[in-house]
Amino acid sequence: MTLSYAAHTAIILDFETTGLSPNMGDRAIEIGAVKIEQGQVVDHFQGLMNPGFRVSSFIESYTGITNNMLATAPNCETVMTEFADFIQGYNLIAHNASFDQRFLDAELDRINRRYSGSFCCSMLVARRLYPHATNHKLGTLVHQLALENDGTFHRALADAKMTASLWCHMLDTIEDQYQLSSVPFSVMQKISKTTKASVPSYLQKLKA
DNA sequence: TGCCAGGCCCTCTTTAGGGCCTT
Numbered sequence A: 001m002t003l004s005y006a007a008h009t010a011i012i013l014d015f016e017t018t019g020l021s022p023n024m025g026d027r028a029i030e031i032g033a034v035k036i037e038q039g040q041v042v043d044h045f046q047g048l049m050n051p052g053f054r055v056s057s058f059i060e061s062y063t064g065i066t067n068n069m070l071a072t073a074p075n076c077e078t079v080m081t082e083f084a085d086f087i088q089g090y091n092l093i094a095h096n097a098s099f100d101q102r103f104l105d106a107e108l109d110r111i112n113r114r115y116s117g118s119f120c121c122s123m124l125v126a127r128r129l130y131p132h133a134t135n136h137k138l139g140t141l142v143h144q145l146a147l148e149n150d151g152t153f154h155r156a157l158a159d160a161k162m163t164a165s166l167w168c169h170m171l172d173t174i175e176d177q178y179q180l181s182s183v184p185f186s187v188m189q190k191i192s193k194t195t196k197a198s199v200p201s202y203l204q205k206l207k208a
Numbered sequence B: 001t002g003c004c005a006g007g008c009c010c011t012c013t014t015t016a017g018g019g020c021c022t023t
Helices: A057-063 A067-071 A076-087 A097-110 A122-129 A138-144 A156-178 A185-192 A196-207
Strands: A010-017 A028-037 A040-048 A092-094 A119-121
Touching: A010 A057, A010 A076, A010 A097, A010 A156, A028 A057, A028 A076, A028 A156, A040 A076, A040 A156, A076 A097, A092 A097, A092 A156, A097 A119, A097 A122, A119 A122, A119 A185, A122 A156, A122 A185, A122 A196, A138 A156, A156 A185, A156 A196, A185 A196
Parallel strands: A010 A092, A092 A119
Antiparallel strands: A010 A028, A028 A040
């Protein structure tokens, strides 16, 4: 499958995990993702997964995912095999993508699977588009931009849905502000890695 | 032994330090 050129077609994903670092033994406990095509949500994926050990009370409290819920969940390998199929052929987006990419890479390494898309970070783009936001946490941006949400935070599918809303809002912002008809995924990646000061001039050049 | 993330980004910077963001 050929990767889409446009930023409006991608998969937005979010992991809940046992901690911050797969290199320190942390594992995924939930994956949530939404697939957008031409800016419309066309599919989603959600799965709890049993990491093989008890999660801390902090994680239970932070995510609302309890050890009882995980006791009956399939293992990480089973869920991640299905997820590897789901993401094939799509570019990938996450809020603070370096975190989710580390866990995706670590979990897929365990089942010897790879993905064909490339990542873009919604947080890095938001920092450049909305430099005056109070902060660039997902919840803060959702609130300040008045994006649709159901009040659920720190669950994988809910966070993926909110990140998708943020992503589409940022595309609208760019297209309106610079009168662009369609923003390539590669342009969003470029924005995420560009200094704040040079973003306007970069987009002006695209407009020209 | 004791400690333990990691990448981005700003600034009192680049021979560094600390805050932000993710769980």
